[in-house]
Amino acid sequence: MESAIKTVVTTFLSSTKGKDSLEGGAFQKLVKKQFSGMMEDANCSSAVKEMQRGLDADHDGKVSFQEYLTLIGYLANSASERKAGPNPNAS
């Protein structure tokens, strides 16, 4: 569990390249690299851009750590729903 949290943090930090937020294509790259197994749309750049706009709560065009956590929370939530669903052996 602790290592999972560390991974969430270090993945963000290594993707921002020293900045406070994920800028430009950094968010797309992160999603493609890290979430293609969990997200059907990870390799669809228009879907990922749409997702980035949805996460960008303060509309500054960048994904802050807080906004990135929204995505992590969403993914964790959908993973738990999948486990609790009618067919737990589906994936």
Ligand SMILES: [Ca+2]
């Ligand atoms: Ca933002």
